[in-house]
Amino acid sequence: MVNLKDPKLFINRELSWLRFNTRVLEEAQNRKNPLLERLKFIAIYGTNLDEFYMIRVAGLKELFKSRVIVTGPDKMSPLNQLKAIRNYLHKEKITVQNTFFEIVQSLEKEGLKLKKYDELDDKTKKEVDEYFYTNLYPVIIPIAVDATHPFPHLNNLSFALVIKLADLQNENEIKYGLVRIPRVLPRFIEIKSTYVPIESVVQKHIEDLFPGYKLISSAPFRVTRNADITIEEEEADDFMEILEEGLRLRRKGEIVRLEIGADVDQDLLNFLNSHIKVYKDDIYRFDMPLNMGSFWQIVSNKDFAHLLFEPYTPKILPPLDSKEPIFSIIESQDILLYHPYESFDPVVRFIEEASNDPDVLAIRMTLYRVGKDSPVVKALIEAAEAGKQVTAMVELKARFDEENNLIWAKALEDAGAHVIYGIPGFKVHAKIAQVIKKENGIIKQYSHIATGNYNPSTARIYTDVSYFTTRRDITDDATRFFHFLTGFSKKGKLNTLYMSPTQIKQKLLSLIDAETKKKSEGRIIAKMNSLVDPDIIVALYKASRAGVKIDLIVRGICCLRPKVKDISQNIRVISIVGKYLEHARIFYFKHSSPKIFISSADWMPRNLERRIELMTPIYEKELSEKLYEILNLQINDNVLARELQENGEYIRLDSKGRTPVNSQLVMEEYTNMLYTSNKKSSVSRAKKLARRLLKES
Known part of the structure; x- marks a missing residue:
């Protein structure tokens, strides 16, 4: 008897997410992408990682403290997950930095520069100095830390410099302090297409902020706190007040990560960590500027828009292009x-x-x-x-x-x-x-x-x-x-639409079961952001064992392990990461009537059991065909798609000897064809022309 709930058949949720973020990073590495798009993908990677640490890693730390031994169908303990996450990210940090510096070097050839203060010419230094005294000096906050000056509270994702100073009158008298850099200030100071990290400017003027002291060493740092809000919902009238209090508490959550400049000296790091107390493996040293999400400031430079993807203008197609109400x-x-x-x-x-x-x-x-x-x-x-x-x-x-x-x-x-x-x-x-x-x-x-x-x-x-x-x-x-x-309702069920937590999961399981009964004639194609729910995964394994051909387009987390002999050999999983964030949920079941459904819900326990979601059947033939064509196009993507392997890794598809199919580019061309053809011909002819493009792809 095969045990379809065997932990070996499930990929760990957190490690699957990390691999998704790696796919985002791969787009930054992809030299076929325009340079600023590559930098944008690093920004997205960093923002994603911030949230991952604030919520997922913080949650695992809480579980570990609560002595929870096992979580999830893969049975991996919180401690082992934390170890795996830290190991993964410390290794990947090298790739992130190498990619960043390669992009920066290429951008410099295009006339867009990122330089520290010390790397500037004398004329630019004078401009930056003037900017410092006019715009930064009145706003930044020098903070002494000693017996009479307590270590300050650091808000989530706050950015500062930690410093070590010597008294000019007595060099043996060492002082420590911080310089907080408020979020209202720009991350980079822009001088004629040169971006200067603000910390390198502040660092150069530390002695102006602490008169009578000599700077010995300094390092920029950034802290990440537990930002998950747990709200005990009480009376509805109090809910807004409870939430506002929760948002205030978010700023005070436990510090779960420290990012710091790579050249920080150990004494300075020891001083800082004696106050914030971050576990050693949650300290990440970076040569590159901290706060990757801030690279959006550079990406947004309109003078270099030619280094982005060619903009696409969304189209309004018939019949909505008329003035009719x-x-x-x-x-x-x-x-x-x-x-x-x-x-x-x-x-x-x-x-x-x-x-x-x-x-x-x-x-x-x-x-x-x-x-x-x-x-x-x-x-x-x-x-x-x-x-x-x-x-x-x-x-x-x-x-x-x-x-x-x-x-x-x-x-x-x-x-x-x-x-x-x-x-x-x-x-x-x-x-x-x-x-x-x-x-x-x-x-x-x-x-x-x-x-x-x-x-x-x-x-x-x-x-x-x-x-x-x-x-x-x-x-x-x-x-x-x-x-x-x-109002109040104990039923919570709908007649044509499906609502979670009472209906969607049950309906999905029945749809999968119906295809399972058709054996090799069964067919399932499903597109979503994440696949985590163990009951759905087991049902898909059963369908695969019965001979049902299953294609899953899962952008992010996928805990299902495909290509396992006698279990999931009929299941193919791809992830598409590209110019657009794939966010639609579309499900196709060959023997259902209707065959196509759209939904706000991913196939995760939280969506199916702990959220109010909707799943909608699409009855109209032409509309369901349109959605099926989108699914069919995406499962044939061999440019943006990566395929999930049995070991949990993703590989790029090989398009050699085949026509390259970039599903997002084809959709742009498809819609453009509909739009332009409609100006010259009937709507039906335009649709036929555009759909031929899809089918040829």
């Missing part, structure tokens, strides 16, 4: 958009037209990550102020967007909207909007359901699916869903 268009047909190739503007237009339409009675939406300058929320505020019934489910527990969501929630409340802050015990991660109109005495319902957030900014760089419909079975379920959010 969007509600009339949706009434005439279901519409499915694939962002960012197809513009997010119609989604914004959907809410803005609803806000201004006198026949609209109500607008209901879930808001998870909406961005800082959200036209969607502004339209909701205008609708509420105009007297329309506006209901907004603002998820205050959207990690690292909590403060922004608090601001929007208060603004909506002030405008008269009914704001819900969440469901006790669950995050609301579903993406759905509903508009209710009354025309000639008849109530009409319009729904928009998506795989991604109502955020126009991220919709230009995330691939996601948007679906507009007036199907009565779906719009009725949308109403039930919002009633569930605003």
